Amino acid sequence: MTRAFADLHLRVNPKDQRATQQLVTKAARFGYRLISIPFTSKLSEAELTQLKTICSEVGVDFVSRADFHPRSENDLTHFLRKFRRRFEVICVMCDSKEVARQAAKDRRVDLLSFPSFDYHKRFFDRAEAELASCSLAALEVDVKPLLILEGPSRVRLLMSLRREVAIAREFRVPIVVSSGVAEERLMRLPRDLASLAFLFGLDEAQALNAVSTSPAAIVRRNREKLSKRFVAPGITVIKEGKSS
Amino acid sequence: MKRVKRRYLALQLECEGIPTEREFIDAVWAAVTKLYGEVGASLTGLALIDFDVERNVAVLRVSLAALNILRASLATITSVGGKEAAVQVLGISGTLRALYANAK
Numbered sequence: 001m002t003r004a005f006a007d008l009h010l011r012v013n014p015k016d017q018r019a020t021q022q023l024v025t026k027a028a029r030f031g032y033r034l035i036s037i038p039f040t041s042k043l044s045e046a047e048l049t050q051l052k053t054i055c056s057e058v059g060v061d062f063v064s065r066a067d068f069h070p071r072s073e074n075d076l077t078h079f080l081r082k083f084r085r086r087f088e089v090i091c092v093m094c095d096s097k098e099v100a101r102q103a104a105k106d107r108r109v110d111l112l113s114f115p116s117f118d119y120h121k122r123f124f125d126r127a128e129a130e131l132a133s134c135s136l137a138a139l140e141v142d143v144k145p146l147l148i149l150e151g152p153s154r155v156r157l158l159m160s161l162r163r164e165v166a167i168a169r170e171f172r173v174p175i176v177v178s179s180g181v182a183e184e185r186l187m188r189l190p191r192d193l194a195s196l197a198f199l200f201g202l203d204e205a206q207a208l209n210a211v212s213t214s215p216a217a218i219v220r221r222n223r224e225k226l227s228k229r230f231v232a233p234g235i236t237v238i239k240e241g242k243s244s
Numbered sequence: 245m246k247r248v249k250r251r252y253l254a255l256q257l258e259c260e261g262i263p264t265e266r267e268f269i270d271a272v273w274a275a276v277t278k279l280y281g282e283v284g285a286s287l288t289g290l291a292l293i294d295f296d297v298e299r300n301v302a303v304l305r306v307s308l309a310a311l312n313i314l315r316a317s318l319a320t321i322t323s324v325g326g327k328e329a330a331v332q333v334l335g336i337s338g339t340l341r342a343l344y345a346n347a348k
Binding site for chain 2: 143146147148150185186187188189191192193195196198199204
């Protein structure tokens with residue numbers, strides 16, 4: 001069975017149509033089936049529709065995604081209440097421990113992301129993993145910093161990632177590896193993207209799952225939840241009766 | 245002595261200019277050394293078998309035990325000979341004959 005590869009974090013500006021078209025076309029040529037470009041508040045519905053059209057033209061499934069940098073717990077819950085039902089994937093950038101804990105607890109959060117350049121702000125520890133394992137949130141790892149950093153800063157990032165990935169595996173928290181790139185030259189083939197995960201302790205099967213099965217499962221689960229037929233996990237409306 | 249198992253990798257080089265064979269293999273060695281150090285690089289048994297300048301396709305040989313080391317290192321290459329570049333793995337095989345047969 002062939003794997004359906006996903007890159008849930010292409011950071012191109014969707015307003016720049018030419019760059020978006022090039023990146024999406026390249027992703028299709030590289031064999032990605034699912035891609036996601038984070039939504040910006042300035043993006044109109046028409047532009048979003050156009051983005052979906054560009055993706056469908058090249059045979060790629062577009063996943064709507066929103067990234068959020070909350071300042072406090074209240075900020076996060078307010079955002080989730082407002083946007084959860086509008087997007088297929090919600091990623092929370094955790095800048096503080098308070099936000100990280102709340103995001104890991106909340107079942108409406110799909111991806112937990114931590115700053116790559118400030119290792120003091122990487123709060124993915126055992127407590128965080130335990131909360132995330134109960135709420136089905138996944139740990140997102142962007143590989144772009146591994147490509148652009150050099151020397152001690154890359155060593156420090158790799159140390160953090162190796163520790164976090166080991167904790168995530170212990171608590172069975174899914175790991176999603178994304179590119180996080182905005183430039184074409186930094187895009188990698190899905191298997192090359194997966195091979196970068198060897199650097200922080202994933203084996204071949206786990207690395208391939210992190211760029212295929214894990215992100216696809218999140219998208220599938222959320223699409224099911226967002227469909228009109230969804231009632232509760234495992235319960236869907238299959239036929240509606242007429243009201244008498 | 246136990247025979248060392250090897251793998252051959254076909255690589256596509258995406259580069260702004262036309263790099264030489266020397267520049268390419270130097271970039272590969274630099275990437276491996278940067279990530280895994282000199283001792284790690286010495287365990288790879290890395291060798292450049294073929295380099296097609298026209299198509300920017302290269303064939304590398306590596307020991308099977310160090311395949312993951314090389315794959316991770318190749319993915320981190322962002323420049324070759326001072327020009328922006330990316331290396332993609334087109335295929336991996338245990339024999340050169342199978343590698344060329346799959347490439348065709």
